[in-house]
Amino acid sequence: MFRQFQDKLERLIQQKKPFVLFRKPNETKVELWENQEKKTARKFSCNSFDNSTLIEFNDDEVVEILIDDLPKIELLLPISTQNEAISYNDYINLIEKTVEELKSDSDTQKIVISRIKELDKHDIDLSETFKNLHQHYPNAYVYLRYDVEEGCWIGASPELLLKEENQLIQTVSLAGTKAKEDDWTDKEYHEQQVVTDYITATLSGFTNYIDVDGPFSVNAGFFEHLKSFISAQLIDKDKLYDVLKALHPTPAVGGMPKDLAKDFIIKNEGYNRTFYAGFMGYETETEAEFFVNLRCAKIYQNKVKLYVGGGIMPDSIPENEWNETELKSKTIGELLIELK
Numbered sequence: 539m540f541r542q543f544q545d546k547l548e549r550l551i552q553q554k555k556p557f558v559l560f561r562k563p564n565e566t567k568v569e570l571w572e573n574q575e576k577k578t579a580r581k582f583s584c585n586s587f588d589n590s591t592l593i594e595f596n597d598d599e600v601v602e603i604l605i606d607d608l609p610k611i612e613l614l615l616p617i618s619t620q621n622e623a624i625s626y627n628d629y630i631n632l633i634e635k636t637v638e639e640l641k642s643d644s645d646t647q648k649i650v651i652s653r654i655k656e657l658d659k660h661d662i663d664l665s666e667t668f669k670n671l672h673q674h675y676p677n678a679y680v681y682l683r684y685d686v687e688e689g690c691w692i693g694a695s696p697e698l699l700l701k702e703e704n705q706l707i708q709t710v711s712l713a714g715t716k717a718k719e720d721d722w723t724d725k726e727y728h729e730q731q732v733v734t735d736y737i738t739a740t741l742s743g744f745t746n747y748i749d750v751d752g753p754f755s756v757n758a759g760f761f762e763h764l765k766s767f768i769s770a771q772l773i774d775k776d777k778l779y780d781v782l783k784a785l786h787p788t789p790a791v792g793g794m795p796k797d798l799a800k801d802f803i804i805k806n807e808g809y810n811r812t813f814y815a816g817f818m819g820y821e822t823e824t825e826a827e828f829f830v831n832l833r834c835a836k837i838y839q840n841k842v843k844l845y846v847g848g849g850i851m852p853d854s855i856p857e858n859e860w861n862e863t864e865l866k867s868k869t870i871g872e873l874l875i876e877l878k
């Protein structure tokens with residue numbers, strides 16, 4: 539399999555064709571997918587936050603190898619001339635504005651605000667970075683996606699959006715972030731409950747037997763989150779995409795209510811999230827699994843752009859929100875490996 543994997547990767551790089559590599563949670567193998575531009579039972583999809591872009595790869599010759607055998611990945615990456623990072627002061631003002639919106643008589647209860655943090659790092663070793671993410675985040679969905687126009691995205695998502703197998707569906711409510719040494723407060727429990735309530739209400743139109751287990755405090759590398767495990771029985775298998783569409787963006791990455799929060803984000807955040815906080819995943823004849831594109835970065839020839847955000851509630855403190863995004867930026871930022 540190693541030879542096949544290497545040949546396929548080399549061919550795709552040479553032909554400048556898009557591809558995606560991913561390692562599912564708790565696995566030790568990495569899969570390589572291309573778009574064969576024909577209808578196949580195996581499909582990988584990647585959807586932008588605002589639903590304006592959907593990328594699909596159909597591939598019935600997916601190859602996989604052990605992560606330790608992942609060869610070098612040498613790509614000609616684009617150069618970024620645009621500085622998209624927001625300053626500390628501008629971010630504080632943005633959070634203040636968001637808190638005002640939440641306290642006003644508008645119906646918004648929660649809005650997730652995010653930013654780009656730029657790192658002056660070049661010559662990233664993509665293969666070694668991928669291996670590093672795999673080792674540090676065994677429970678995450680680790681991926682690398684390349685496209686000549688768009689460039690290279692890499693990430694380690696801690697958040698399952700939807701898994702389906704034999705009509706049993708699973709998802710999680712993941713929200714609330716704290717440093718390991720701190721204690722949880724009502725603010726985070728409330729923030730996470732908003733997500734759980736939204737997910738169960740959304741699923742109730744499509745499923746039977748909804749079960750919620752949690753919330754539990756879970757380790758996310760440099761910090762912790764609150765997480766509930768949700769499962770249910772899908773009534774009609776053909777409605778999987780309807781469930782996905784109805785869930786996305788959950789209040790874990792958008793806000794509540796969904797449309798008001800999304801409008802506020804698009805008007806005020808000051809940059810285009812593109813694929814950050816969108817979702818991606820695969821489906822085969824027997825199962826489907828989609829993750830929220832969080833803890834991700836775009837790798838350029840001359841820099842790295844990290845995408846980080848956090849849920850804002852009426853009692854959020856702007857400085858803490860900046861610190862939370864700094865902490866989240868370490869998930870990928872501290873694990874990047876430069877070429878020797």
Ligand SMILES: C=C(O[C@@H]1C=C(C(=O)O)C=C[C@H]1O)C(=O)O
Pocket residue numbers: 650652697712713714715763790791832833845846847848849850866
């Ligand atoms: C928005 C992000 O993370 C989400 C927001 C969280 C929060 O507000 O506490 C926690 C987990 C994620 O659902 C991110 O990592 O960029």
